Amino acid sequence: MSQIELKETVLAKAQAAKKAARVLGVMPADDKNKALLAMAESLWKNRESIFAANAEDVREARENGIPETRIDRLVLTEKRLQDMMEGLRQIVELADPVGETLETIERPNGLLIEKVRVPFGVIAMIYESRPNVTVDAAGLALKTGNAVVLRGGKEALRSNIALVDAMREGLAGSRIPLEAVQLIDRTERESVDILIRAKDVVDLVIPRGGAGLIQRVIENALVPVIETGVGNCHVYVDEAADFDKATRIVLNAKTQRPSVCNAMETLLVHEQAGKWLPGIVYALQERGVEVRGCRKTQEILGETQCLDISFATEEDYATEYLDLILAIKVVSKVEEAIEHIERYGTRHSEAIVTENQAAAEKFLAEVDAAAVYHNASTRFTDGFEFGFGAEIGISTQKLHARGPMGLRELTSYKYIIRGTGQTR
CATH class of the missing domain: 3.40.309.10 (Aldehyde Dehydrogenase; Chain A, domain 2)
Structure with missing residues (x-):
């Protein structure tokens, strides 16, 4: 695939996610919860194809000499798949932060100002060889009204394709647009650069992986970045x-x-x-x-x-x-x-x-x-252990989010001002 074709492919998926985000951002919590439960059921329904794809990823990783400790992050078992499903179910049980009023101010001139939680819009998730991130990120993004563009590592490509296919099958019977979950199934490094520089389409980038990946994203992104988790x-x-x-x-x-x-x-x-x-x-x-x-x-x-x-x-x-x-x-x-x-x-x-x-x-x-x-x-230090249902990453920075990032950390806010004809 040429560089032009690669750019067109990546941006087309990001733009489809942006269109879906407009629908998803105002969707009632009940509709989002039903979709998340359907995604969990679909993961189990499609477990054989998921495990078969994962086995191919693991086989290739061993052939390429990847250390067993890193392969452990790649392997999917029934227990790990069930944990991912349970993570989705726990997200369902959590309160939807979208639309929450954080502060209300009534001005002397009669203006009523409300500070309200809103989705970011489109979140790009750049990560390495942990397939569970695919499900965690999708679940947390959808619950908070965000569309998500997933770009996992090449070691887990088959696993991620199978997981996203299963989740989108679950979404097919819901009101959430299928385009709200996108997977970049290209392994060229340039696909990451295209995504993190798409500032008119992508609203937030979250890199999750080793120091090299995180630093590369921070240094090259034009989209705002939340730095996550190198853990010494x-x-x-x-x-x-x-x-x-x-x-x-x-x-x-x-x-x-x-x-x-x-x-x-x-x-x-x-x-x-x-x-x-x-x-x-x-x-x-x-x-x-x-x-x-x-x-x-x-x-x-x-x-x-x-x-x-x-x-x-x-x-x-x-x-x-x-x-x-x-x-x-x-x-x-x-x-x-x-x-x-x-x-x-x-x-x-x-x-x-x-x-x-x-x-x-x-x-x-x-x-x-x-x-x-x-x-x-x-x-x-884990979103599941902290009671967040799952996490999209652990932020080691101090602006916007710090520590395990759950639902609230995947929202921004806006001010809604109601008047009766006031002018300044």
Whole structure:
């Protein structure tokens, strides 16, 4: 396909989405909810074709040497499909934010001013190899009256086509136009550039994936962007920690699903908690984690011959591994842990494990991140876990949206002014 043909193809889908958005933006919540339930049923009805398409994607990914931790993000199972369906059903149960009056002002001249939630219009979703994003993004967009243009990664192309086909089959019996859900089924990098520069058609771009993808979108977009989720996340185990809690939290944060953005990448340990360190390193290594540590970490573990680890470099502390690799840094006080996070963190999710309330409150107040935890795993930074039904991404910026983005974050607002003939 030539560059001209590619541009025409991408823009045609975006323009079709824009036309659908005008209908969808004023649609009653009941109609949107019925459509979402039909989409969920259609996913299950079409599960065999979805799994067959996904199996081809997984086979090709393995042939291309993609690491198993990344393949884990690609694989669809019955449980994962059911979770995606449940996400749609939970969205149905949530209140529709569109049309909500945020503020009412009555002026002395009699003007009645209302600040009301409205859809953005057309949302472009640029993401990599997680097919669940296809369903989550479509569901959240439609509930909030937005049309969505999906551009997933080439590794999941067959899976995404099958998922979108199933969802649109569900939409066919609803009042929502089929054109409200669009998939860019081209894998050329230029298709992303065309979409994120279509400022007269697309209203918002949300990139979701690795640092390279997000940076490329930010640097090249002409459409407003909400920056999401590179997650160089930390857990700090304080000297006053309950070490049984600490062990459970650290193992969960690192090993429960290491390929996601809210997994822990660096463990910070107070030097007075050094006696706990060999046990947690042993437990991590038993679970296949490659551990890299600072000189102090190596000294503490040096007394235990079976716990040989490599030295952690500056690059290690700055890396989002998305893999069974962990950096460890021993610190002398909570302030040093906060300084380390300030230097290397990505403003995503950070946790402290301690029974010292003063240390916890200092950490919670001073650490600059979208989600800050006391005695809980960073793995909870997730729209589903926060009760949002699903999420379209985790924003690490501060304007408009921060943290897991659910329904409200996918709306803007406008002012509606009612008068009786006033002039200025």
